[in-house]
Amino acid sequence: MHNIDAHEFLNFLLNELVDILEKESQAAKGSSETSSPSEKIANGPRNLQVNGVQKEPLITWVHKNFQGILTNETRCLRCETVTARDETFFDLSLDIEQNSSITSCLKNFSSTETLNAEDKFFCDKCCSLQEAQKRMKIKKPPHILVIHLKRFKYIEQLGRYKKLSYRVVFPLELKLSNTMEDSDSEYSLFAVVVHVGSGPNHGHYVSLVKSHNHWLFFDDENVEMIDESAVQTFFGSSQEYSSNTDHGYILFYESIASDNKS
């Protein structure tokens, strides 16, 4: 297993932030309970967050920016009952293919999958394992869409993880129509985490970040301005053995208000 994975770190970071924010909020709430009404007003802005129903989970800025809702729809092939289960996410992990695009990976992500043989679905109505069709849809798109490319894959024949250097192109603008019904809302790429190296156990991370309309390249303490067209050098390679080992690994897209729409 790779030791420090940027995707694992991102998950850790976001969850840790939520924990800290929740603790802070609870602490503020605890202090407000013992305080007098006048102090409560004085502390107004901080207390607003906890003035709701007590058991309601706190909506932090992490949630507001990163959280989206996926609907996992399963249709039992015997009774036709559709079971929909919502789940929240901070990022989408996509399976990748050689010479494909993010658009195509997203299409595959939400394509219909048949659950059968070893992988049957327990239907509550039939009270038994049944063949079923499963589909993932984005119910609520996040403000910041984080896409994780599954470049580290466990290869059973090898008994270990392998890095997929596949060429997966990502556009600077993106829409989620394939994964969402009725959505033409547009996203704009603003950051890319790049994994440098040929294998999963070693390597280096660099990143590209768009700031004030300029792309910046971050490599440890070195920062340099790069041309927008340089982003495409991190798509991956169309040949398995290539000297290019710098591959886009995590993509950050920000929702932009659609212009010129009635």
Added chain:
Amino acid sequence: MIHSSGNGMMSSSAASSSVGNSQSPGLKTYFKTPEGRYKLHFEKTHPAGLLHYAHGKAVTQVTLAQLKEKPAQLPPTPTGSSSAGGVRSAAARLLGGGNGSRALSFVGGNGASKAVAGSSRIGSMGVSSSSGSALCSNYDGKGTFLIFNVGDTVFISDFNSQDKDPIKSIHFSNSNPVCHAFDADAKDGHDLLIGLNSGDVYSVSLRQQLQDVGKKLVGAQHYNRDGSVNSSRCTSVAWVLEGDGAFVVTHADGNLYVYEKGKDGTGDSSFPVIKDQTQFSVAHARSSKSNPVSRWHICQGSINSISFSADGAYIATVGRDGYLRVFDYSKEQLICGVKSYYGALLCCAWSMDGKYILTGGEDDLVQVWSMDERKVVAWGEGHNSWVSGVSFDPFWSSPTSEGDVESVMYRFGSVGQDTQLLLWDLVMDELVVPLRRPSGGSPTFSTGSQSAHWDTLTPVGTLQPAPSMRDVPKLSPLVAHRVHNEPLSDLIFTQESVLTACREGHIKIWMRPAHCENQSSSSENVLSNSLKEKPLLSSKVGSYKQ
């Protein structure tokens, strides 16, 4: 028969053709269409061991160039204006491709009659099994050549020979060549344009290059020397149809320049500062002695590809900002345009009759724009990555043309970075516009008119926003075939074949079904048959509605 060694799969399936490539394991050497099999006929590539660092920096583009007999003689003029028009539309569409920065481009003649000669030679030579024997060793005669760039080199291959290797290489020491265009009817010797990554542009005589034994460009006229006018990358070069040696060059900074061949450009070649990067503006040179003679600022970001309409009246551009724009070339006026669903557009091509424009880009869609209706009439869904090349098939005619001529109208192809070639039929009657919501959401955006509607033409010069997914009819490909191992950069239709090219400089020639089955048939017959079929299209040439 040449069989590749060490590739059993290829050898067995390529028994009837001369496939000599061993670089394509697992790729089929044919694909099926309703009208029959397209078979891999031969391949063209560059010598192995090319400097690999150069790869990726310049995507291979191909120009198919037709050299006539050296003593300039007029080819036979076809009788009947309708058939001339038909072939003209076909060949000129190919010319349009050659003009653009599309990777593969066939360059026919400028005029109607000359274009006939061009396509007839492609036809007769394409099936020739001789390897270049028709060519004089000193290249004084006629011939058809593939011109393609790889890394810092421009290679020239003999299209009529099945020899895989190029016959000539031209090395550029300062910057990589990235685009080229050929004019079969150039008045003086210079018929080939080459644009560089540095922004520099050269015009040369193709024949002179072939006759020279060196590895350098010879007898070249140099424009935009060291990027003195514009130092951003050239993205495409194109000859202006009947433009008396005028040509256009587009750059990565959103500018297009009009040059005049052979003019030294001694005058002041500076242009005023562009006030608004987002607005279209045209500036003319201050001095009559300067070259370029004008600058069109088209968009913010790169112009990725251009294509002239068959009659040369219109020029379409696509670019980084995702917009397709159509200009009246002589009036220097923006006519219409539309934004991609999302992302940059990478390629564009006109239909032979000028009624439709295909675009392809980073949304993985092949878009069909109607000039008559001023709207996107179809989105082709089928590529799994960006669409890098599009082209109508000007030689295809509907098999049902006897009964219902009205239904099947166009065949087109697209190639993508998913390594696939897709073929499509555009049947206007079968296109069903999806349900539209009664409340707003009209895809046609028009300034000052909230009630803009599908059927209402927008004012001249209006750029429309991206249509909504639910408003555009979808097309599915007729054929999807993985043709190379590397992402593709373009395709071209010739009378007897389809050419595909990948970014790394491998080119495959796929013979059309009729020619696969009857390769020994007289090429003259093939030509005359196809001429008879063409008047169907010819009546539509130039029937622009504005």
